[in-house]
Amino acid sequence: MDVRNQGLAGVVTADTAVSMVDGEAGRLIYRGYDIRDLCLHYEFEDICYLLWHGRLPDQEEKEALKAEFREQRKLSKELISLIQLLPENMPMMSVIRTCISSLGGASFSWPPTSDQAVKLTAIMPVIIAVRYRWVKEGILVEPNEELSHTANYLYMLHGSIPEKAHLMAMNAYLILTMEHGMNASTFTSRVITSTESDFVSAVTGAIGAMKGPLHGGAPSEVTKMLGEIGGKSNVEPWLRDQLEHGYKLMGFGHRVYKTQDPRAEALKEVTASLVEKDDWLELAHEVEETAGALLEEYKPGRKLYTNVEFYAAAVLRAVQMPDELFTATFTASRIVGWSAHVLEQAENNRIYRPEAHYTGIVPK
């Protein structure tokens, strides 16, 4: 076996019109649009429509989709009971995997549809918020009928209408992390769809892939680092000490992007207006600047820049997202990309059936 194919690195598994990741140029394109423009000028629901239908919605289509999102965010009695019943110490990713899996009724039968995508996307942050507040406070919070998808998520988590700057930052974060080519969870969703299994199974499997620390678990490492640094005066000595000991700086470097990660740059731009109000973001900006110079000193020519996890951690902290919900919140955004791939796979389907190289004994 060619070991270069281990982990399918470099293997093209599908034609896709959903997104393009250009690591050399530092570009991420969703359906022909640069993500920087999308996250600054559009709402979450606009980009769902774009990824699922291939074009941006007009005003009427957007309003209809927003209404559908509001309608679909109501939880059934059975789902609320399940959220209350699951063991208190169950990780949130396992909770959402179990809750989504429980939805596999007839309305989710093959073939996958954009209505099914709305239902699953609308319900995911509601499950997270209801479960979180139930375990922490013993209360069952209700969605707010008046709010957009993003605003409602923050509202349900904190119990108050989010301020505009926080809403903008969260909206940008969710848009920027919706889709990123053929990553492990997206591939999982396409493999499951290729068997003509249902939408719920594809998303349940993808959540399982996302749960692994090699895929969905990095932003909390950045908050840990910022917490240890503590304040501006400690930035330079702390970073230098890490590099002296040969440790990696969390939130820097990327396998694909050998220039600025466009998602990190966009998040930095979106959060610029929040910096003065938020100590955490101010510290993040300081760390980025100092680390840039130190990495050039200790690792010259390695092209190490902040990755999306760095500013994701800063944004999630700024909107008071608890660390334990970081990966689940990432999942609530990535479900949009999975859904686009599920729909695309089903449109022109052929079951995935790769091969394995047998290394065992062959009987004589």
Ligand code: ACO
């Ligand atoms: N801090 C210091 N040095 C680094 C860092 C870093 N964050 N990242 C890479 N380097 C150095 C390595 O030590 C290595 O140096 P060497 O040539 O002297 O051996 C060189 O840069 C190349 O590093 P690799 O680990 O080979 O790069 P790779 O592309 O395999 O790894 C990765 C990319 C895993 C993201 C790496 O940069 C890293 O571990 N970063 C920190 C963790 C992190 O931020 N993870 C989130 C990634 S974003 C995402 O997953 C969505």
